[in-house]
Amino acid sequence: MRLDYISIFPEYFDVLHISLLGRAVEHGLVDVRSHDLRTWTHDRHRTVDDTPCGGGAGMVMKPDPWGEAFDELLGTEPDADVHIVIPTPSGHPFRQQIAADLSDARRIVFCCGRYEGIDHRVIEYASRRWTVHELSLGDYVLNGGEVAALAITEAVVRLIPGVIGNPESLTEESYSAGQEGLLEYPVYTRPISWRGHDVPEVLMSGHHGRIAAWRHDRSVAITAERRPDLLGGPDGGQEPTQPVRS
Ligand code: ADE
DSSP: OOEEEEEGGGGGGGGGGSSHHHHHHHHHHHEEEEEEGGGGOSSSOOEEEETTTTTTTTOEEOOHHHHHHHHHHHHHHHHTTTTEEEEEEEEEEEEEHHHHTTTTTTTEEEEOOOOBBBHHHHHHHTTSSSSSEEEESSSSSSSHHHHHHHEEEEEEEETSSTSOOOTHHHHTTTTTTTTOOOOOOOOSSSSSSSSSOOOGGGSSSSOOOHHHHHHHHHHHHHHHHHHHHGTTTTTOOOOOOOOOOO
């Protein structure tokens, strides 16, 4: 899989060369390239933004550098197999299923906006040629798309076969099919007793049936408390309660 990042802060993506992602890069499973959007400016100040048409606060990213970045990285030919990810707080909620779908992609180009966002014609232009995903990490606002692009990358790349040593660890975690849509149960390791806190006895019983039942009960309880929207039932479909701002 080839991953391109277009940003005015391409250094953000240096971290892709460490840890699990770094290993995926070293092993040739992914080819990552970050690009400075200002490469495709031509004025003395290397301007990437301008005031919003219609007025209002903040600045909007000009379409021209994005268009030239696309020309150089992708050409102009349509190819639905090329995925363009635009992180934005007004995007579709990013979910595990989207990560799984993207993990099959041959090519993903992340377009990281700053300021009030990217001129909408860039999204229209890209949508006519490639598969565009405007994605939000959650109901909060970051300073730009870079951190969101990194989070999306990690969620996608770890699903590529061969990236995670033990693929079984993918099936039991929160949001995977193996967990029936429940959040993960709490986990423990040795020592059995630590600072007055003990590992629950059932986990040391060696009784697989009782352990599985305990884990399932804990998963259901945690999901009911934190994410009732995941449980279906009468409360299903409701959003989790948001912390109240004081
Ligand atoms: N850019 C700024 N805020 C964002 C968010 N919550 N999700 C994705 N991209 C963003």
